[in-house]
Amino acid sequence: MDFDFSEEQGLLRDSVTRALADAYPSLERRQARIAASLGFPEEGWRSLAELGLLGLPFAEDDGGFGGGPVETMIVMEAIGRTLAVEPYLASAVLGGTALRLGADATQRARFLPGVIDGSLRLTLAQTERQSRYDLHDVATTARRDGDGYLLDGQKCVVLNADAAGLLVVSARSAGERRDPHGIGLFLVPADAAGLSIQPYPTQDGGRAAEVSLSGVRIGADAVLGDPQNGLPLLARTVEHGIAALAAEAVGSMEALHALTVEYLKTRKQFGVPVGSFQALQHRAVDMMIALEQARSMALYAAMMVEAPDAAERAAALAAVKVQVNKACRLVGQEAVQLHGGIGMTLEYIGAHHFKRLAMIEYQFGDTPHHLRRVAEDGGLIAA
Amino acid sequence: MDLRFTPEEVAFRDAVRSFCRSEIPAEIRRKVSEGRGLTKDDIVASQRILNAKGWAVPHWPRAWGGQDWTPIQRYIYTEELLQAAVPLPQQFNCYMFGPVLATFGSEVQKERFLRRAANLDDWWCQGFSEPGAGSDLASLKTRAVRDGDHYVVDGQKTWTTLGQHADWIFCLVRTDPEAKKQRGISFLLIDMTSPGITVRPILTLEGRHEVNEVFFDSVRVPVENLVGEENRGWDYAKFLLANERTGIARIGLTKERITRIKRLAKEMPAGDGTMWDDPAFRTRVAEVEIELKALEITQMRVAARQGRADSVQPDPASSLLKIRGSQLQQAATELLVELAGPFALAAPERGAGANDPPGGFDWVDAAAPSYFNNRKVSIYGGSNEIQHNVIAKGVLGL
Ligand SMILES: Cc1cc2nc3c(=O)[nH]c(=O)nc-3n(C[C@H](O)[C@H](O)[C@H](O)COP(=O)(O)OP(=O)(O)OC[C@H]3O[C@@H](n4cnc5c(N)ncnc54)[C@H](O)[C@@H]3O)c2cc1C
Numbered sequence A: 001m002d003f004d005f006s007e008e009q010g011l012l013r014d015s016v017t018r019a020l021a022d023a024y025p026s027l028e029r030r031q032a033r034i035a036a037s038l039g040f041p042e043e044g045w046r047s048l049a050e051l052g053l054l055g056l057p058f059a060e061d062d063g064g065f066g067g068g069p070v071e072t073m074i075v076m077e078a079i080g081r082t083l084a085v086e087p088y089l090a091s092a093v094l095g096g097t098a099l100r101l102g103a104d105a106t107q108r109a110r111f112l113p114g115v116i117d118g119s120l121r122l123t124l125a126q127t128e129r130q131s132r133y134d135l136h137d138v139a140t141t142a143r144r145d146g147d148g149y150l151l152d153g154q155k156c157v158v159l160n161a162d163a164a165g166l167l168v169v170s171a172r173s174a175g176e177r178r179d180p181h182g183i184g185l186f187l188v189p190a191d192a193a194g195l196s197i198q199p200y201p202t203q204d205g206g207r208a209a210e211v212s213l214s215g216v217r218i219g220a221d222a223v224l225g226d227p228q229n230g231l232p233l234l235a236r237t238v239e240h241g242i243a244a245l246a247a248e249a250v251g252s253m254e255a256l257h258a259l260t261v262e263y264l265k266t267r268k269q270f271g272v273p274v275g276s277f278q279a280l281q282h283r284a285v286d287m288m289i290a291l292e293q294a295r296s297m298a299l300y301a302a303m304m305v306e307a308p309d310a311a312e313r314a315a316a317l318a319a320v321k322v323q324v325n326k327a328c329r330l331v332g333q334e335a336v337q338l339h340g341g342i343g344m345t346l347e348y349i350g351a352h353h354f355k356r357l358a359m360i361e362y363q364f365g366d367t368p369h370h371l372r373r374v375a376e377d378g379g380l381i382a383a
Numbered sequence B: 001m002d003l004r005f006t007p008e009e010v011a012f013r014d015a016v017r018s019f020c021r022s023e024i025p026a027e028i029r030r031k032v033s034e035g036r037g038l039t040k041d042d043i044v045a046s047q048r049i050l051n052a053k054g055w056a057v058p059h060w061p062r063a064w065g066g067q068d069w070t071p072i073q074r075y076i077y078t079e080e081l082l083q084a085a086v087p088l089p090q091q092f093n094c095y096m097f098g099p100v101l102a103t104f105g106s107e108v109q110k111e112r113f114l115r116r117a118a119n120l121d122d123w124w125c126q127g128f129s130e131p132g133a134g135s136d137l138a139s140l141k142t143r144a145v146r147d148g149d150h151y152v153v154d155g156q157k158t159w160t161t162l163g164q165h166a167d168w169i170f171c172l173v174r175t176d177p178e179a180k181k182q183r184g185i186s187f188l189l190i191d192m193t194s195p196g197i198t199v200r201p202i203l204t205l206e207g208r209h210e211v212n213e214v215f216f217d218s219v220r221v222p223v224e225n226l227v228g229e230e231n232r233g234w235d236y237a238k239f240l241l242a243n244e245r246t247g248i249a250r251i252g253l254t255k256e257r258i259t260r261i262k263r264l265a266k267e268m269p270a271g272d273g274t275m276w277d278d279p280a281f282r283t284r285v286a287e288v289e290i291e292l293k294a295l296e297i298t299q300m301r302v303a304a305r306q307g308r309a310d311s312v313q314p315d316p317a318s319s320l321l322k323i324r325g326s327q328l329q330q331a332a333t334e335l336l337v338e339l340a341g342p343f344a345l346a347a348p349e350r351g352a353g354a355n356d357p358p359g360g361f362d363w364v365d366a367a368a369p370s371y372f373n374n375r376k377v378s379i380y381g382g383s384n385e386i387q388h389n390v391i392a393k394g395v396l397g398l
Helices: A005-021 A028-034 A042-048 A069-082 A086-101 A105-117 A231-266 A280-306 A310-344 A351-361 A367-376 B007-022 B026-034 B040-052 B071-083 B091-104 B107-118 B233-245 B251-266 B279-308 B315-347 B364-378 B384-394
Strands: A122-125 A142-147 A148-159 A166-172 A183-189 A194-199 A209-216 B124-127 B143-147 B150-157 B168-174 B185-191 B197-203 B209-222
Touching: A005 B251, A028 A351, A069 A231, A069 A280, A069 A367, A069 B150, A086 A105, A086 A122, A086 A148, A086 A166, A086 A231, A086 A351, A105 B168, A148 A183, A148 B315, A166 A209, A166 A367, A183 A209, A183 A231, A183 B007, A194 B150, A231 A280, A231 A351, A280 A310, A280 B007, A310 A351, A310 B091, A310 B364, A351 B315, A351 B364, B007 B071, B007 B209, B026 B040, B026 B279, B040 B091, B040 B384, B071 B251, B071 B279, B091 B124, B091 B233, B143 B168, B150 B185, B150 B279, B168 B233, B168 B315, B185 B209, B251 B279, B279 B315, B315 B364, B364 B384
Parallel strands: A122 A166, B124 B168
Antiparallel strands: A142 A148, A148 A209, A166 A183, A194 A209, B143 B150, B150 B209, B168 B185, B197 B209
């Protein structure tokens, strides 16, 4: 067992941390970046490409850098720490995983160079009005049309859709709405006829969109993997999303906990630092315990997300999300409370960590959803 | 012993209930229910309807518009307003300034201010907290120095709720810098249009303009605007804070939220049915309801006791109500966000051309802001940590 980063991983962490700390030195600068038309500056995206982060998860044969889940974890932690808003999760992690695991040689050759050099951004269009967190609940249809497909349906809260050149869309080519079979993943260019994107800001400084597909025609070359049996690929994509979110949450909680401890040391009331009150000391310690438990689960996620056994992998990632969600809530709420009024203001970076952590809870499954999955699976320990 | 309302109390409840629902504009109640911000006009309109009925300030002395209700009636009244999503009478006017002035003010001051406060002709805000004086309020530094017929006020207040609407601010100011902290404080009424006052907005984390910083730069305040005696302001403030804390449990508010959550859950698809078909979700709602039922009875126990006590001293139980009441208000907003689920991510200021709300649910974008904003209820009015200290010291003798 070895929890240490390799030398390359250490270098990666240093360079990402430095680059993002430079790009996000203050809340004002973050707000300025968010004010760009896509919700992040193009040069921010380009600099991620220049750092090699966009090619990180892809094989060297595909022009990538052959990184794995640990490398993604390192990047996402830095993103969480700085509350960076570049669409790394949507594009590199979600879209990237779908392509990495699902694309055939032609599709790789066609799309990956752009993904890696930053000229093509991706996103995953999966959630529907009725689906909540169930990946197999798909009402959007993919009807055969010649050798291609016609897509019809509505996708909700699609992350950074307005910045994406290519959308990975889950749609049903066969079966009933909640049938695990009959789901495919389809590559839809953002400028496809019949595709409409209604973007909006999200509660945490990011962006998302409602996406509607009305008779969107795509060719046979736009099918990612098996059009009838794409659920496993979708599930794996979302598992990578959960692992990435876990790391992002750890980065954000780490920053927020540090801010809180610092504040307890400096804020004086009744002639003493409020951190001298044991009632508050214990709360800061409980936050730390939650953070460390979440950190362990983020590592567990990185370890398990490529595990070969699908059932074992699914249970592990569900467990990760439960633990991380709980930590997000505790650390976020306690940080605001221990800051008093300051924690309630938009001018304070801590409040933005709180909001991001609150939203992570509801991305790719909230606590009850994943708790139920773990329980229905019989738990993690053999009976 | 009988935990049920008497027939008279039931009749009273029904009267308040039907008045709230028939007389207060539905549009205002909808905004309250959905947790969307009210305009100043909304709040004024609603309060004037109540005031015309004699119900804006029922707890004030009869001479100034009060109603001689029993504490149970007052409880019923507040809870019915909250359950009907009627904005409570403007709290600074009705629950803080009014009672203080009615108890400690001069006759001239009462004549001048009270009726206008009840009708919200003047909007009052509360200038207590300062950057350096939050939980430790008595360490406040804003100074008022006597200069002939005036005080000259210098300093800064902060977290001033809805100060942007205010005509007047009641302030705690230091008039004797030599005295022990609590001793040198006075209670001063300051016209917000006075030269030397600057109001700067602070946006709360969900992005609304709800609080402000108020700066005083050599603001001249007539001596006649002092309430009670000089250097006795701390006593009046303690009286006021006790008033602020009673009814702070906001049981009716949480009930209203739970009712709404149940209604929305029945319309929120999940699996083959709706969220309301999910026993796990219903269990979590039930947990909040049970805790709320207990608190409701606790609240009535406190109210009944107040009916007997003739002292103006706060009941330490009000701290208990504040702690658990605020937690339950927050728990309800957490359930609302859970219900909104993946759609909670969408922010309210959707771009132009975005005519469809996320998923077609027109309420989901207000769920997270309401959750965010409600973090305040365990911070203001004496934080929950301070309330714990009050009970530990005052009740347990620790
Ligand atoms: C939305 C909002 C609206 C407000 N409106 C008004 C208003 O209209 N007028 C007004 O005057 N004020 C208002 N306030 C101010 C409010 O009363 C203060 O925020 C509150 O008293 C806490 O003070 P603080 O923010 O300075 O926190 P601090 O006092 O600095 O507290 C920081 C942390 O330390 C804890 N703490 C402090 N002392 C102790 C102790 N002895 N033991 C254990 N823990 C302790 C606190 O509970 C908190 O967790 C408002 C605040 C908010 C957030």
